[in-house]
Amino acid sequence: MKKVITYGTFDLFHVGHLNILKRAKALGDYLVVAVSSDAFNAIKGKKCAIPDTERMQIVEAIKYVDEVIPENSWDQKIDDIKNHDIDVFVMGDDWTGKFDYLNDYCEVVYLPRTPDISTTQIKHELKLK
Numbered sequence: 835m836k837k838v839i840t841y842g843t844f845d846l847f848h849v850g851h852l853n854i855l856k857r858a859k860a861l862g863d864y865l866v867v868a869v870s871s872d873a874f875n876a877i878k879g880k881k882c883a884i885p886d887t888e889r890m891q892i893v894e895a896i897k898y899v900d901e902v903i904p905e906n907s908w909d910q911k912i913d914d915i916k917n918h919d920i921d922v923f924v925m926g927d928d929w930t931g932k933f934d935y936l937n938d939y940c941e942v943v944y945l946p947r948t949p950d951i952s953t954t955q956i957k958h959e960l961k962l963k
């Protein structure tokens with residue numbers, strides 16, 4: 835069984851998130867998604883509109899997703915890859931190069947982002963209403 839993992843905040847879940855999960859799953863048979871905790875997002879300097887428990891529930895309900903784990907720090911990825919027996923690590927290409935060190939542990943794939951949609955854009959548009 836080919837296992838895939840990806841990481842993200844998935845705040846205000848949108849089609850860009852759906853596309854990357856769909857395409858990540860297509861690279862294997864089982865998709866693990868690590869969803870950033872609110873505490874970790876504070877470290878990332880991201881303020882979420884939706885709390886981590888709800889963001890995890892939403893991601894868990896996506897048919898491409900087989901398992902959801904919390905992301906609590908930048909440096910849990912190697913352990914996650916080992917502990918979950920991961921074959922492929924996937925991220926959107928805004929992260930290109932940032933996770934190449936994981937090539938020692940699994941295949942690293944960067945996929946093109948979905949254009950014209952982002953959590954930041956949604957928040958901005960809501961402010962303008």
Ligand code: C2G
Nearest residue numbers: 841842843844845850851854925926927947948951
């Ligand atoms: N994404 C995408 N297209 C968009 C928006 C997002 O493909 N229009 C992808 C991102 O590239 C990322 C995933 O969706 O792979 C989740 O995006 P975010 O929730 O913004 O996650 P991020 O803040 O990038 O956190 O350790 C890694 C971090 O947890 C990634």
